[in-house]
Amino acid sequence: MKSYIGAILQVKQHLVNQHLLRLYMVKLENLTKDFARVRAVDDLSLHVRHGEIFGFLGPNGAGKSTTIRLMIGLLKPTWGRVLVDGIDLATKPRHVKRIIGYVPDQPFLYDRLSGREFITFHAQLFQVPQDRQQNALSELSKRLGMDGLLDERIESYSQGARQKIAILGALIHEPRLIVLDEPLVGLDPKSARILKDILRERVNDGATVFLSTHILPIAQELCDRMAIIDRGKLLALGGYEEIRGREDANLESAFLRITESSPTGETP
Ligand SMILES: Nc1ncnc2c1ncn2[C@@H]1O[C@H](COP(=O)(O)OP(=O)(O)OP(=O)(O)O)[C@@H](O)[C@H]1O
Ligand SMILES: [Mg+2]
Numbered sequence: 001m002k003s004y005i006g007a008i009l010q011v012k013q014h015l016v017n018q019h020l021l022r023l024y025m026v027k028l029e030n031l032t033k034d035f036a037r038v039r040a041v042d043d044l045s046l047h048v049r050h051g052e053i054f055g056f057l058g059p060n061g062a063g064k065s066t067t068i069r070l071m072i073g074l075l076k077p078t079w080g081r082v083l084v085d086g087i088d089l090a091t092k093p094r095h096v097k098r099i100i101g102y103v104p105d106q107p108f109l110y111d112r113l114s115g116r117e118f119i120t121f122h123a124q125l126f127q128v129p130q131d132r133q134q135n136a137l138s139e140l141s142k143r144l145g146m147d148g149l150l151d152e153r154i155e156s157y158s159q160g161a162r163q164k165i166a167i168l169g170a171l172i173h174e175p176r177l178i179v180l181d182e183p184l185v186g187l188d189p190k191s192a193r194i195l196k197d198i199l200r201e202r203v204n205d206g207a208t209v210f211l212s213t214h215i216l217p218i219a220q221e222l223c224d225r226m227a228i229i230d231r232g233k234l235l236a237l238g239g240y241e242e243i244r245g246r247e248d249a250n251l252e253s254a255f256l257r258i259t260e261s262s263p264t265g266e267t268p
Helices: 002-021 064-071 093-098 115-125 130-143 159-171 189-204 216-222 251-260
Strands: 024-034 039-049 053-057 079-084 100-103 177-181 208-212 225-230 233-238
Touching (some): 024 064, 024 208, 039 064, 039 079, 039 208, 039 225, 039 233, 053 216, 064 079, 064 177, 064 208, 100 159, 115 130, 115 159, 130 189, 189 208, 189 216, 216 251, 225 251, 233 251
Parallel strands (some): 053 225, 177 208
Antiparallel strands (some): 024 039, 024 079, 225 233
């Protein structure tokens, strides 16, 4: 009888743990990444809630792109773990990757393909049904001003067009988690506005967005919560109002205050 009750309690605890894990879309636990000479990410723990736009800020070399690559399974952590929708990335990498759309800081594009071929390739990787793919491509490319360029080879694209095709590729399978590493680089103000609108719409439809950016007014306007990191360590976390100090006029002054007062010195 005792062992029967014990088993039931164990199952119950397991279910509670599963429920707690799934409370967050992303959970980073003591995430650490060492390269040969530098600790790029240093014991970083944070969570991203379902349905929020989360901004990831920090000076050059702070560890943003490395954290993002760990988060989507492109790099393996030295220590710590990443949970996406409660699932440990290390144990089910393929499952997790299917629900993520990723725009890298330097998009890897096949120059010899046309934009349309590149997007079709992406959509097939994620097994998007053809009619859904066509509808999504037609809508997104029109909005981002890419419809006239889809049948041109990517090698002929301007920097902004390359960025837009990378964004289209990341969104085509309607990922539940959209991860963007400095997505606004190269976008003109109108395109930046449209991308911000698209991200907010996706979040309203149930997706979650994690983005890094150096453009602080955009982070202030767009992000529900944000983290500031430097030397791989978390310095601040919260909504704009929580991060802002009494003296700060805006996010820029909060950012400068927080990063300038962080301890200096070489990381191991
Ligand atoms: N593959 C690598 N090998 C060795 N060191 C690396 C590697 N990738 C990143 N680093 C180092 O890790 C640290 C964090 O780099 P990372 O690219 O994550 O910073 P970042 O916050 O994205 O910077 P930026 O704002 O310039 O994009 C830096 O010191 C960088 O030199
Ligand atoms: Mg980077």
